[in-house]
Amino acid sequence: MSTEHIDDVSGISTTGHEWDGIRELNNPLPRWWVITFYITIAWAIGYTIAYPAWPMLSSATSGLLGYSSRNDVKNELAAAELAKGKYVAAIQSKTVSEIAADDALREFAVAAGGATFKVNCVQCHGSGAQGSKGFPNLNDDDWLWGGKADQIQQTITHGIRFTSDPDTRVSEMPAFGDIITPEQITQVSAYVASLSGKVQDASLVEPGAKVFAENCVACHGANAKGNREFGAPDLTDAIWLYGSGEAAIAAQVRTPKHGVMPAWIGRLGETKVKELAVYVHSLGGGE
Amino acid sequence: MLDNTQVERLEAEAVNSAKVRQPLYAARKKVFPKRASGSFRQFKWLVMAITLGIYYLTPWLRWDRGPFAPDQAVLLDVANRRFYFFFIEIWPQEFYYVAGLLVMAGVGLFLITSTVGRAWCGYTCPQTVWVDLFLVVERAIEGDRNARMKLDAGPWTARKLALRVSKHAIWLVIGAATGGAWIFYFADAPTLAGELFTGTAAPVAYITVAVLTATTYTFGGLMREQVCTYMCPWPRIQAAMLDENSLTVTYNDWRGEPRSRHAKKVLAAGQPVGDCVDCNACVAVCPMGIDIRDGQQLECITCALCIDACDGVMDKLGREHGLISYATLSDYNANMMLVTAGGSGSVNPSLVRTADGLFSDKVAHFHIRKIFRPRTYVYMGLWSLIGLGLLYSLLTRDRLEVNVLHDRNPQFVTLSDGSIRNGYTVKLLNMIPEPRTIVVTLEGLEGAEMSVVGVDLPAGRSVPISVEPDRLKMLKVFVRQPAGQIHGTAQTFKFRAEDKASFESDEYTATFNAPEIAR
Numbered sequence: 001m002s003t004e005h006i007d008d009v010s011g012i013s014t015t016g017h018e019w020d021g022i023r024e025l026n027n028p029l030p031r032w033w034v035i036t037f038y039i040t041i042a043w044a045i046g047y048t049i050a051y052p053a054w055p056m057l058s059s060a061t062s063g064l065l066g067y068s069s070r071n072d073v074k075n076e077l078a079a080a081e082l083a084k085g086k087y088v089a090a091i092q093s094k095t096v097s098e099i100a101a102d103d104a105l106r107e108f109a110v111a112a113g114g115a116t117f118k119v120n121c122v123q124c125h126g127s128g129a130q131g132s133k134g135f136p137n138l139n140d141d142d143w144l145w146g147g148k149a150d151q152i153q154q155t156i157t158h159g160i161r162f163t164s165d166p167d168t169r170v171s172e173m174p175a176f177g178d179i180i181t182p183e184q185i186t187q188v189s190a191y192v193a194s195l196s197g198k199v200q201d202a203s204l205v206e207p208g209a210k211v212f213a214e215n216c217v218a219c220h221g222a223n224a225k226g227n228r229e230f231g232a233p234d235l236t237d238a239i240w241l242y243g244s245g246e247a248a249i250a251a252q253v254r255t256p257k258h259g260v261m262p263a264w265i266g267r268l269g270e271t272k273v274k275e276l277a278v279y280v281h282s283l284g285g286g287e
Numbered sequence: 288m289l290d291n292t293q294v295e296r297l298e299a300e301a302v303n304s305a306k307v308r309q310p311l312y313a314a315r316k317k318v319f320p321k322r323a324s325g326s327f328r329q330f331k332w333l334v335m336a337i338t339l340g341i342y343y344l345t346p347w348l349r350w351d352r353g354p355f356a357p358d359q360a361v362l363l364d365v366a367n368r369r370f371y372f373f374f375i376e377i378w379p380q381e382f383y384y385v386a387g388l389l390v391m392a393g394v395g396l397f398l399i400t401s402t403v404g405r406a407w408c409g410y411t412c413p414q415t416v417w418v419d420l421f422l423v424v425e426r427a428i429e430g431d432r433n434a435r436m437k438l439d440a441g442p443w444t445a446r447k448l449a450l451r452v453s454k455h456a457i458w459l460v461i462g463a464a465t466g467g468a469w470i471f472y473f474a475d476a477p478t479l480a481g482e483l484f485t486g487t488a489a490p491v492a493y494i495t496v497a498v499l500t501a502t503t504y505t506f507g508g509l510m511r512e513q514v515c516t517y518m519c520p521w522p523r524i525q526a527a528m529l530d531e532n533s534l535t536v537t538y539n540d541w542r543g544e545p546r547s548r549h550a551k552k553v554l555a556a557g558q559p560v561g562d563c564v565d566c567n568a569c570v571a572v573c574p575m576g577i578d579i580r581d582g583q584q585l586e587c588i589t590c591a592l593c594i595d596a597c598d599g600v601m602d603k604l605g606r607e608h609g610l611i612s613y614a615t616l617s618d619y620n621a622n623m624m625l626v627t628a629g630g631s632g633s634v635n636p637s638l639v640r641t642a643d644g645l646f647s648d649k650v651a652h653f654h655i656r657k658i659f660r661p662r663t664y665v666y667m668g669l670w671s672l673i674g675l676g677l678l679y680s681l682l683t684r685d686r687l688e689v690n691v692l693h694d695r696n697p698q699f700v701t702l703s704d705g706s707i708r709n710g711y712t713v714k715l716l717n718m719i720p721e722p723r724t725i726v727v728t729l730e731g732l733e734g735a736e737m738s739v740v741g742v743d744l745p746a747g748r749s750v751p752i753s754v755e756p757d758r759l760k761m762l763k764v765f766v767r768q769p770a771g772q773i774h775g776t777a778q779t780f781k782f783r784a785e786d787k788a789s790f791e792s793d794e795y796t797a798t799f800n801a802p803e804i805a806r
């Protein structure tokens with residue numbers, strides 16, 4: 001339309017469009033709004049030049065500033081590593097006992113070791129390190145191979161009955177089902193059970209003690225307190241890896257089960273193994 | 288009798304004049320408030336001095352708290368999560384004090400509004416105070432109303448440019464000083480001031496100053512009355528807060544109307560004439576650019592400058608003050624009934640005056656009694672109740688706390704001698720700025736002993752722990768109970784923390800778990 005139409009009621013010019021007699025007032029947007037709108041357009045163009053934006057065939061334009069979120073992550077990880085560096089260096093140069101004795105280092109090692117534990121150890125030992133039948137509880141004060149920090153470190157480093165590591169901890173209890181009679185097994189089981197509790201038939205205890213003296217003391221000791229050199233468990237305490245009670249003991253005497261733990265040094269490296277050892281040592285049973 | 292020749296008549300029209308009122312969606316009309324003088328203006332200067340004084344000086348007040356706490360009287364230490372207010376120190380978990388103060392501020396605002404209207408808006412709101420301050424600068428540089436209007440309408444000359452540049456520069460300096468003062472509440476003021484000017488302060492400090500400079504300059508210098516009219520919700524809420532006994536700035540048309548610029552002629556013609564000489568002084572001084580004679584309107588912030596302006600005119604005319612005054616709606620209505628002879632006629636102000644020209648006894652005036660009415664009693668009661676509650680809680684609050692988290696994985700550990708061990712994370716909160724030795728004791732749980740990781744003491748029922756001033760100490764505690772003394776799978780007992788020197792203590796009821804078999 002060539003001529004400007006003025007609305008009678010408001011006195012404002014209309015856009016010239018008409019729908020069934022209804023016209024739209026030509027109220028322009030406020031100038032500040034329009035200017036802001038143009039600024040956002042200019043900003044958006046500048047942004048797509050400065051930052052990765054336009055999709056290409058196999059990638060996208062990289063932008064003049066060379067920004068990438070992967071680089072951000074890389075830098076943040078590097079910064080985190082740098083921040084940990086002081087502690088990591090100290091852990092590398094000190095023994096686990098020294099680390100456990102230093103408040104700040106222990107705190108760091110326990111946190112770091114806890115994280116490593118959650119990834120690598122919980123599958124067998126449980127998320128609270130509480131273990132289960134056949135997998136030792138690491139919270140308690142009963143240790144097959146020793147509960148000092150350096151002993152724990154040794155166990156984690158080389159594993160248990162892990163044949164591909166020459167320094168692994170090895171022991172094997174013979175299957176006494178082939179060596180002694182079933183009656184003797186019943187007797188010795190009653191004797192072992194009597195060391196830490198009541199048994200059903202007390203008359204079995206005395207012959208059992210004889211069987212024990214003839215067959216078991218070599219590893220478990222005359223007082224049945226076990227021997228950490230061979231990973232022989234203490235049979236007088238309240239903790240039973242394969243279950244308490246005469247039946248469970250008899251089963252273990254007849255055909256013993258032996259757990260295997262891998263050597264972790266290859267996978268985790270010395271620093272993480274040290275941190276793990278300090279963590280396990282801190283769970284409450286460390287010696 | 289009316290000698291209005293001394294009264295300067297001003298060309299002023301309200302931005303929202305009733306005659307040509309249009310919707311709020313409209314282009315801004317510039318407002319050039321004229322300088323007012325009078326008792327309310329004096330009072331506003333005083334309020335401005337006090338509020339700005341509090342704002343700028345508070346961070347510099349010192350308060351000795353000993354060697355282990357900052358000596359700044361008011362400090363919001365965000366990094367260490369402490370809030371210091373003179374003798375009060377608040378930890379984050381005590382933030383309900385701040386919530387309580389905000390509730391009190393809210394109820395207080397209701398109370399003030401229901402008695403004296405939007406006094407907050409008119410006198411103490413930062414927007415009002417800063418706009419007032421910016422107007423002082425504007426008047427000092429560009430002159431009063433007429434000079435400013437002339438300058439604004441005139442072409443761009445070197446003089447106009449110089450005046451405008453210096454005005455905006457001073458505004459920006461005020462803005463920077465406003466933002467600058469704000470950050471001192473969040474760090475040690477003298478230290479931060481030094482860092483700020485040597486360029487060594489944290490980036491967030493400069494960003495905060497920059498943002499607040501921009502908002503102060505924009506709100507106080509450029510947007511002014513638009514902030515109140517368009518952005519602030521309070522003008523909308525106030526309608527629910529006011530009632531017929533609330534004081535508001537009122538044009539008393541029962542004595543002002545019919546307004547006339549030629550009173551003598553009108554009188555001679557035998558027509559009624561009111562006190563208003565239509566000089567527009569009330570419109571010219573209004574920082575909101577409105578005409579109070581159009582009645583109550585949401586734009587009015589009740590700054591009372593129109594009262595000062597009108598009283599000045601009334602002085603010159605030899606008439607009583609209060610043509611525009613603080614009045615309640617009920618008084619106003621009563622007086623309107625008088626002058627309209629019970630609402631039947633048009634306004635005849637002579638009906639409220641006796642033969643000798645004084646106000647008749649029937650004219651209703653505000654009485655202080657009206658402040659005390661059920662509604663304000665409720666507000667006062669509520670306000671005092673919350674205040675007393677907060678005060679009581681503040682005076683009796685613990686400065687020593689113990690919190691306990693029971694290890695859940697595993698819940699308990701069987702040890703080789705058959706005894707059961709539970710692990711706990713015990714948090715000791717020493718909430719005073721002095722180092723303390725806190726004795727943690729087991730209460731209940733027969734035969735149990737505890738050992739604390741990192742504390743080289745034999746297991747026992749009681750362990751002394753030294754806690755740093757104003758800090759939380761986290762302890763890993765193992766509690767061990769012999770097999771024969773375990774009674775049940777879940778026994779309750781208490782961790783008790785005690786400061787033997789001050790006899791302060793706190794306790795936490797915890798649970799000791801054991802397996803079924805151990806019983």
